[in-house]
Amino acid sequence: MAAITAALVKELREKSGAGMMDCKKALSETDGDLEAAVDWLRKKGLAAAAKKAGRVAAEGLVGVAAKGTTAAVVEVNSETDFVARNELFQDYVSKVAELALEADGCVDCLGGKPFPGTSRTVAEQLTEMVGTIGENMRLRRTACLKVEKGVVASYMHAQVVPGLGKIGVLVALESAGDVAVLEGLGKQIAMHVAAATPLFLDVSSVDGAALARERDVLSEQARASGKPEEIISKMVDGRIRKYYEETVLLEQIFVVDGETKISKVLANAEKDAGAPIKLTGFVRMCLGEGIEKEETDFAAEVAAAVKGA
Numbered sequence: 001m002a003a004i005t006a007a008l009v010k011e012l013r014e015k016s017g018a019g020m021m022d023c024k025k026a027l028s029e030t031d032g033d034l035e036a037a038v039d040w041l042r043k044k045g046l047a048a049a050a051k052k053a054g055r056v057a058a059e060g061l062v063g064v065a066a067k068g069t070t071a072a073v074v075e076v077n078s079e080t081d082f083v084a085r086n087e088l089f090q091d092y093v094s095k096v097a098e099l100a101l102e103a104d105g106c107v108d109c110l111g112g113k114p115f116p117g118t119s120r121t122v123a124e125q126l127t128e129m130v131g132t133i134g135e136n137m138r139l140r141r142t143a144c145l146k147v148e149k150g151v152v153a154s155y156m157h158a159q160v161v162p163g164l165g166k167i168g169v170l171v172a173l174e175s176a177g178d179v180a181v182l183e184g185l186g187k188q189i190a191m192h193v194a195a196a197t198p199l200f201l202d203v204s205s206v207d208g209a210a211l212a213r214e215r216d217v218l219s220e221q222a223r224a225s226g227k228p229e230e231i232i233s234k235m236v237d238g239r240i241r242k243y244y245e246e247t248v249l250l251e252q253i254f255v256v257d258g259e260t261k262i263s264k265v266l267a268n269a270e271k272d273a274g275a276p277i278k279l280t281g282f283v284r285m286c287l288g289e290g291i292e293k294e295e296t297d298f299a300a301e302v303a304a305a306v307k308g309a
Contacts, residue, residue, distance in 0.1 A: 002032030016041050039213065043220035058288035060084055060137070062168040063097035064154045071152035072100035072144040073168040073285045074110070076126075079135045084160060089137075092129060093164055096122055100142045107142050143170070143283040150175040150277075153186025157194045169193045170283040177273025185269045185277070188256055193284050198249035201281060206248060214243055249282060 004027045012023040016038055023037070026044075030036035060077040061084050076093045083089050095116055103110035111123035118125055123139065130137055145152045150173045158166035169190040173182050200206045218239045222232040244251045250263040260268070266277050 004028060004032055008032065008034065012037050012041075039217055042217045043224075058140075058291040060287060061090065061093045061160065061164045062156070062166060062285050062287050063093040063164050064156055064168045064170070065094075065097035065101055065163060066152060066154055067098075067101050069148070069150065069152060070101050070144065070146045071154050071170050072097060072103070072105075072142060073154070073170055073283055074100045074142045075140045075168075075285055075287060077138045077140050077288070077291070078133075079137075083133060083135050083137070086133060088129065089133065090161055090164055092125065096139065097163065100144060103142055103144065105142055105144045107139060110142050111139055141285070143285065145170045145172040145281050145283060147172050147174045147280060150177075151179060151182045151186050153183060153190050155187060155190035155194055157191075166287045167194050168283075168285045170281075171279065172281040173277055174280045175273060175275050175277040177270070177275035177277060181269065181273040182277070185265075185273075188254075189262065189265070189279070190282075192252070192255045192262065193249065193282050195255050196249075196252050197284065198252055198282070199247040200249065201279070202250045203244055203248055206244070211240075211243075215240060250279065 004024060008027060009020060009023050012027060012034060013020055015034070016023065016026075022041060022044075026037040026040045027034075030040055058077045059079060059081045060075065062073060062075050064071065064073045066072075074093065074097045076089075076096065078084065078089065096110065099113050099115075099122060100110055103113065111121065111126075113122050114120075115122050115125040120128060126137055126139055152170055152172045154171075155169045156163060156165040156167070157169070171186045171190045171193060173186050173189075175182055215236060218236045219232065222235045222239075227235065245253070250261070250266075252262050254260045254262055254265050262279070266279055270277050
């Protein structure tokens with residue numbers, strides 16, 4: 001059996017919000033499997049079925065750039081928010097975002113591109129800046145969306161300077177319709193994506209394993225109520241529909257009006273655009289998402305320093 005460490009119990013407690021003893025029991029019951037332990041707690045009603053979100057734990061900037069029917073987004077991390085306000089760093093991220101338009105979402109390819117005005121690559125220029133600014137930095141990721149006809153709209157939330165900020169969103173609309181209408185619609189949907197944090201584009205793109213796991217947890221929760229199996233089935237189906245409404249972009253309610261599904265928003269806009277509109281993809285890139293920042297105890301650091309002095 002896997003060792004149930006205090007660190008593992010702590011991590012499960014942070015993920016689930018359950019009590020320490022319940023977390024320890026859950027890990028014992030699942031042989032130390034963290035994700036299985038989360039499900040065990042949920043089935044017992046000891047943890048909230050909260051949608052997981054990336055923990056914002058790194059500083060730096062997200063940058064977006066667009067050209068024609070192509071748009072790209074990049075994330076460049078630094079150790080402190082102070083660097084994000086550095087003009088040299090901002091200029092670097094802006095230029096890298098422009099170069100990302102030709103990288104097709106490949107961060108290694110982007111790192112190997114020549115950096116404008118130098119004899120260095122994008123990666124080498126970042127290494128040079130580490131020495132100049134005095135902080136560790138990393139070109140973490142990039143994504144790119146394209147359409148044959150239509151627009152790829154972009155939106156930057158918590159913008160520091162044009163095109164740079166904390167959350168970058170791209171939305172691809174395939175259509176032969178009026179470009180001005182498409183740009184306005186795309187911008188609004190991109191703002192919705194920034195706020196609503198969808199995980200999937202449509203129902204067909206929902207991860208099968210994630211859906212099966214959700215259905216299993218919901219079924220166990222429903223059985224705990226003592227209802228008959230036929231009622232349980234209907235309860236689970238209803239909750240799965242709710243799951244879609246929370247995680248699938250086309251099934252979500254538009255944050256702008258609070259009542260219309262995104263799929264209906266697209267259909268309603270077709271008249272003004274003068275042509276069918278298809279939302280073919282989206283990207284939401286949040287600064288530091290999924291990076292666990294090391295927590296430090298300032299008082300302990302001071303005490304250690306005094307002790308060692």
